[in-house]
Amino acid sequence: MTAADSDFADHRALADALTAERPLHALVRALHRISSAPVAVIDLHGGVLVSVPERAEWMAEELVAVSPPADGPVAGCVLRSVELEGEPVAVLAMRGQGASTKLLSFAATLAGIELSRRHAILSGRRELLGQVLEDVISxxxxxxxxxxxxxxxxxxxxxxxxxxxxxxxxxxxxxRSYPWNLHTLLTQQNDPHLRTIVDDRVVLVVPEQAGLFVARLCHEHLASIGSNARVGVSKPRAGVRGLRLGYFEARNALAEGYGVHVHRTQDLPTALLIASLEAGVPLRDLSAEALAPLVEYDRKNDTLLVDTLRRYLAEDGDVGATAARLFVHRNTLRNRLRLIEELTGRDVSSPSNYAHFWLATSGLDLHSSANLSSLFERGTVQDD
Incomplete structure (x- = not known):
C-alpha cells in the first residue's frame, strides 16, 4: 500500500466514525487505533470529555490554557482546536510529538462537524420551547x-x-450559538434544564431550590460571552400562572445589575409596572399576586380588605368619603387600613405604594388578557 493509499484509508476510517452510535467517542477511538497514541477531547474549562485509553492522565488545565493551540507540543501533546460555528469550544490532544498533524487537524474538523450537528438538533428544540414560553408569558x-x-x-x-x-x-x-455544556452534546441528551431564548434573554426553568445554583452557572456562561452579565431568580411556584409570574420576577431582578440576584417580594410593584406596559401581558395575574395577602385574608376571614382598599383609592385617599361610601365608622376604616399595611408591608399613604395599589386593584378588575392601555381606556377604577 502506498503512502497516499494509507493516508486515504486513515481519513476514511475517521470519517466513517461519524456514522457510529456515539460519533465523537468512535472518532477518538479510531484516531487512537491509527496513531497508537493516547487521544482526548478536552473542553475549554479543562474537563476531559473523551479519552482513549479511558484512564490516560492529561494535564488538562495546562493544555487548554494555550489558546489557540500552539503548533509545537504542549505538555508532551500535539493540540488542535475543535470549533463550533467558528468559535473554539474544545481541544483535540494527542500524546507524543510524532503525531501526524494533518490527520489530527482532519479529526478536529470532524469533531467540530459532529458537535455542530448535535448542537443544531438541540437548538431546534429550544426554538420550539421558546415559542411556547413566549405564548405563556404573554x-x-x-x-x-x-x-x-x-x-x-x-x-x-x-x-x-x-x-x-x-x-x-x-x-x-x-x-444562541455558543454551547453551554459539551457533555450534553456528546451524550446526545436534552438539556438538563429547560432552556431557551426569549427577547434576547436566556430563560431557564428549573426545579424548586435549584435556581440559585443554576443561576450562578448561567452567570459564568454569560460572562464568558458578553459584558455586564446579569441573572435574576424568581421564587418557586407551580402552574402556568406561576411560571408567568416567575418570569417577570426574575426579569425584574436583572435591574440590580451585574451578578446574580434573587427576587425580593418588595420588588413586585416594579415587575407589575413593567409587565403591564407590555401588550397582551395578563395584568390580572400580576395584580392577584401583588394583593395575595389581602385576598387570602379576605377568603379565610370573610372580610372586605380588597374592596376597602379599592374604595379608598377611588376616593383619592379621603378617609371621610371612603367611610361614608362603605357605611362604616372612620375608626373602622382606619383599623382596616392598618391591617392592610400590616399584611402587605406597605404604607398606603406613600405615593409609590399608592400607585402600586391602584395598578393592582385596577388590574384585578380586568379580564386576564387585559393590559395597561385598556386600563387607561377605562379612565377610572371601577366603583363597587
Whole structure:
C-alpha cells in the first residue's frame, strides 16, 4: 500500500466514525487505533470529555490554557482546536510529538462537524420551547393548554419551579450559538434544564431550590460571552400562572445589575409596572399576586380588605368619603387600613405604594388578557 493509499484509508476510517452510535467517542477511538497514541477531547474549562485509553492522565488545565493551540507540543501533546460555528469550544490532544498533524487537524474538523450537528438538533428544540414560553408569558395560552404544551417539552408545571432569566451585552447570535455544556452534546441528551431564548434573554426553568445554583452557572456562561452579565431568580411556584409570574420576577431582578440576584417580594410593584406596559401581558395575574395577602385574608376571614382598599383609592385617599361610601365608622376604616399595611408591608399613604395599589386593584378588575392601555381606556377604577 502506498503512502497516499494509507493516508486515504486513515481519513476514511475517521470519517466513517461519524456514522457510529456515539460519533465523537468512535472518532477518538479510531484516531487512537491509527496513531497508537493516547487521544482526548478536552473542553475549554479543562474537563476531559473523551479519552482513549479511558484512564490516560492529561494535564488538562495546562493544555487548554494555550489558546489557540500552539503548533509545537504542549505538555508532551500535539493540540488542535475543535470549533463550533467558528468559535473554539474544545481541544483535540494527542500524546507524543510524532503525531501526524494533518490527520489530527482532519479529526478536529470532524469533531467540530459532529458537535455542530448535535448542537443544531438541540437548538431546534429550544426554538420550539421558546415559542411556547413566549405564548405563556404573554398570556396567549391558558392554564390547561399551556400545561399540556409545556409537558410536551418535559416540564410538569404541577410541581413548583423557579425561573432564571439572564442577559449580557453582546451578540445575540453568540448567545444562541455558543454551547453551554459539551457533555450534553456528546451524550446526545436534552438539556438538563429547560432552556431557551426569549427577547434576547436566556430563560431557564428549573426545579424548586435549584435556581440559585443554576443561576450562578448561567452567570459564568454569560460572562464568558458578553459584558455586564446579569441573572435574576424568581421564587418557586407551580402552574402556568406561576411560571408567568416567575418570569417577570426574575426579569425584574436583572435591574440590580451585574451578578446574580434573587427576587425580593418588595420588588413586585416594579415587575407589575413593567409587565403591564407590555401588550397582551395578563395584568390580572400580576395584580392577584401583588394583593395575595389581602385576598387570602379576605377568603379565610370573610372580610372586605380588597374592596376597602379599592374604595379608598377611588376616593383619592379621603378617609371621610371612603367611610361614608362603605357605611362604616372612620375608626373602622382606619383599623382596616392598618391591617392592610400590616399584611402587605406597605404604607398606603406613600405615593409609590399608592400607585402600586391602584395598578393592582385596577388590574384585578380586568379580564386576564387585559393590559395597561385598556386600563387607561377605562379612565377610572371601577366603583363597587
Amino acid at each position: 398570556g396567549y395560552l391558558g392554564e390547561q393548554e399551556g400545561a399540556r404544551r409545556l409537558l410536551d417539552h418535559g416540564l410538569d408545571v404541577g410541581k413548583p419551579h423557579e425561573v432564571v432569566v439572564g442577559s449580557a451585552e453582546g451578540s445575540p447570535r453568540r448567545l
